[in-house]
Amino acid sequence: MAASEGATPLGKPTGAYSNTSKRFRITVSTVGAPNFRTSSVIYEVSYDQLSQKIQNIHRMGAKILRISEIS
DSSP: OOGGGTOOOTTOOOSOOOOTTOEEEEEEEOOOOTTSOOOEEEEEEEHHHHHHHHHHHHHHTOEEEEEEEOO
16 A cells, blocks of 8 residues: 555554543634724633634624633
8 A cells, every 4th residue: 555545654643633622712802883992802612612602703793813722
């Protein structure tokens, strides 16, 4: 079997990495009206809630500044 046919080097894991027990911090810039200061909001969510929270943030019209893993 040639290396280009999907062979993996010995010792390398081939399964998908599971990060379902991880928690994430999402830093969001809220949308302010003209002449008002914008503020930042931080959400901490589990991996299972991450996608839904991102969708909700976009629906609100806010801007995601950073997503970082916290545990």
